[in-house]
Amino acid sequence: MAHWLFxxxxxxxxxxxxxxxxxxxxxxxxxxxxxxxxxxxxxxLGDQGFFYHSNEGKAVVGIVEVIREYxxxxxxxxxxxxxxxxxxxxxxxxxxxxxxxxxQPELADMVLIRNxxxxxxxxxxxxxxxxxxxxxx
DNA sequence: GCCAACGTTGGC
DNA sequence: GCCAACGTTGGC
Numbered sequence: 553m554a555h556w557l558f559x560x561x562x563x564x565x566x567x568x569x570x571x572x573x574x575x576x577x578x579x580x581x582x583x584x585x586x587x588x589x590x591x592x593x594x595x596x597l598g599d600q601g602f603f604y605h606s607n608e609g610k611a612v613v614g615i616v617e618v619i620r621e622y623x624x625x626x627x628x629x630x631x632x633x634x635x636x637x638x639x640x641x642x643x644x645x646x647x648x649x650x651x652x653x654x655x656q657p658e659l660a661d662m663v664l665i666r667n668x669x670x671x672x673x674x675x676x677x678x679x680x681x682x683x684x685x686x687x688x689x
Numbered sequence: 690g691c692c693a694a695c696g697t698t699g700g701c
Numbered sequence: 702g703c704c705a706a707c708g709t710t711g712g713c
Contacts, residue, residue, distance in 0.1 A: 561711085585696075607711060650712080669695065669710050691713085698707080 555675040556591065556601030557664060558616060558638065567603050567613045570640045577619045577639030580672075581627045588672040593622045595636050602675065602683060603640070604664070611647035612683055616640055644687035658682055 558580065560566070570578065583589055595618045603614040620637035628634075653659050659682060663673040675683070 559711090610712075667695090668712070671710085693712095694710085696707105696709085698705100700705090701703090 554594065554596070554599050555677065555680040556595065556599060556618075557604055557612075557673040557675050558601050559604045559606045559671045559673075561607050562605045562609055563607075567605065567640070567643070570603060570614070570616065570638070571643070573639065575639055577637045579620075579625070579637050580635045581625050583625070583635060583672060584628070584633055585671065588670060589633055591672045591674055592634060592636055594674075595621060597621060600641060601638075609647070610650040612644055612653075612687060613647045614640055614643045615684075615689075642689070644689065646686070646688040648683050648687045652686055653683065656682065656686070 580592070583592060597618055597620070599618045601616050601618070602612040603616050604612050616638040618636050619639050622634045622636055624631065625633045625635040650664070653662060653664060659665070659679060662675070662679055663670055667673075
């Protein structure tokens with residue numbers, strides 16, 4: 553099972569809103585980057601990912617799960633991009649800040665650090681384990 | 690609010 | 702197909 557990281561500015565879509573969407577989840581609209589799209593296409597039902605708040609917060613705040621695989625993003629006028637559906641699984645008991653991630657030598661190669669602008673990122677099994685542990689899971 | 694990094698666009 | 706100009710993202 554692969555792991556991922558989804559970035560969102562809380563002012564446009566926050567963890568609280570994701571939780572409020574419940575079991576039905578929501579479509580992760582708005583990805584307009586080819587590499588991010590490649591990651592969306594590689595996602596499978598049941599894959600889990602980190603929900604990261606960018607700008608305000610700058611922390612991993614929860615775990616989400618893929619509940620629908622890649623399909624066209626109706627908000628994309630060009631029709632070139634797609635999306636997946638996500639639902640909230642559980643919050644991090646302790647948000648894992650960007651600062652805390654940077655402080656971990658084992659996490660120096662995380663895409664979050666190396667290519668901070670990418671909005672949908674792969675997370676290795678080891679990174680998954682370490683960040684979960686930092687967050688108290 | 691600034692600016693570096695990076696992706697995209699469009700003229701040639 | 703190259704590359705300058707431009708827009709956006711996101712950390713600081």
